Amino acid sequence: MSGTVAVIGGGVIGLSVAWRAAQAGWTATVYDPHVGSGASWVAGGMLAPLSEGWPGEDAVLDVGAASLDRWPEFGAELERLTGEALFTSQSSMTVALDAADAADLRTVAEWLDGRGYRLDLLTRAQIRAAEPGLAPTIRLGLSAEAEFAVDNRALVRALRAAGEAAGVRFVAEAVTDPDELAADRVVIAAGTASARLWPGLPVRPVKGEVLRLRHRPGVAPAPSRTIRASVHGRPVYLVPRGDGLVVGATQHESGEDTAVTVAGVRDLILDAQSLMPSLGEYELHEATAGLRPMSPDNLPILGRVSEKVVVAAGQGRNGILLTPLSADAVVAELAGSPLAEVAACRPDRFGVTLPEVGTTVPDTRVRMG
Structure with missing residues (x-):
């Protein structure tokens, strides 16, 4: 493959797409004024498509498992290229x-x-x-x-470093209209902002508050694996890190609000302590909130919406998990050979009629609804 591709969005999805596209021969540019600063920076880093599954959600399970299968090789390559240590738990x-x-x-x-x-x-x-x-x-x-976890912030650093080494160019600018970019192909991978870039794209923000706790001398160590549960109907997880734990995450349909609330922190701490009583002795190091880009059916939106534009959005709470599969799917789409594994993720499942390759599209704004 050859040609130019502009990737809008510098989270883990956009960074991985640009890196893999550059490896495949594309001249790739990432447009984002604040690379890695959104949901990718807040995330817990769980890779848990199996234990998070539920009967009837077969397509969600299949897509998540397909990406989990890619993670060992994907992560090992990034670690080898960049020296970052990505994996934090093995089950x-x-x-x-x-x-x-x-x-x-x-x-x-x-x-x-x-x-x-x-x-x-x-x-x-x-x-x-x-x-x-x-x-x-x-x-x-x-x-x-088979499930494990990665350090999301180390992943952001590794993807940027690997992209730069592969020739990816970074432009610290926001894009408001994909049609204005001169590249041969454009990839919209801008998280919750993707819906503004392609009107009608069914991606909505769901706020998630996350705590980062540091271990203190004399306190019981963190679990060796990721621990998940539901407490009073609220999901909670404990993800080990080298210096402590990540505790998450609340879920609020609150638009673009990213404020960390007292109630959110209180609930996370109380729920986490019901799983690990000694957690109350840890240092509360950081409280942050991010916006998960959710789709209506909890599947990502991966595919072409016009001859020029490909979408990689709607990964929801599984953005870290779906990173390698999303990148492979977009690069395959750019090559004109869509991956069978993401057939359930096509944009046209929301009623979009896509143009055939090589046709002229007078109005590239395909409406989704």
């Missing part, structure tokens, strides 16, 4: 605090087993043996050895 455990949540874990385990994914149910004693710092009141656990 995950979802735990239940009451009988209803335990029943849900059994339902998920049975569904996944039927889909070819074997996850282990853990008793109270097995949980305590594996993670002695967790609360003794936890009833049941679901262990996913």
Whole structure:
């Protein structure tokens, strides 16, 4: 492949697209005034498509699992090229605090087993043996050895460094109209801003507050794996980092609001302490909020919306997980050979009629609704 491609958006999706496109022979430019400063910088870094699955969400599971399969090679290549250490845990455990949540874990385990994914149910004693710092009141656990986590901020740094080494150019400017860019192809990978760049694109912001805690001397160490649960109907996760934990995340349909609220911090701390009582002795180092770019069906939007423009948006709360698959899908689309693995993610599932390759499109603003 050869030609020029402009990537609008410098989060992990845009950075990975530009890097992979440059490797494939494209002359790539990333447009973003603040590279890596949005949801990519706030994220927890979980890669958990299996334990987050639910019966009936087969397409979401398939897409997430396809990206998880790419992560070991994708991450290892980035680590080799940049020297960044990306991986922070090698498995995950979802735990239940009451009988209803335990029943849900059994339902998920049975569904996944039927889909070819074997996850282990853990008793109270097995949980305590594996993670002695967790609360003794936890009833049941679901262990996913294939799931792990990455340091999202190290990922941002690595993708930028790898892109620069591959020849990607960075322009610290905001783009308001993709049609004004002179590149042969344009990729919209601007998170929640993607809907403004392509009117009608069904991407909405969902706010998520996240805490970063630092370990203090004499306090119980963080779990060795990612811990997930639902507490009073609220999802909570603990993701290990070298110096402590990431705790997340709230979910609020609050437009463009990124303020961290007292209630949000309170709920996260109380819910996290119900999983790990010693967490209250950690240092509260940082509280941030980001905007997840959600789609109506929780699948990303990956594909061409005009002859010139390709969209890579709507990754929602799984932006880090879906990074390698999104990049591969866009590069395949640029080459005119869409990936079969992302057939369920095509933009035309929202009623868009796409032009054939080589046709003239008088009005490139295809409306989605």
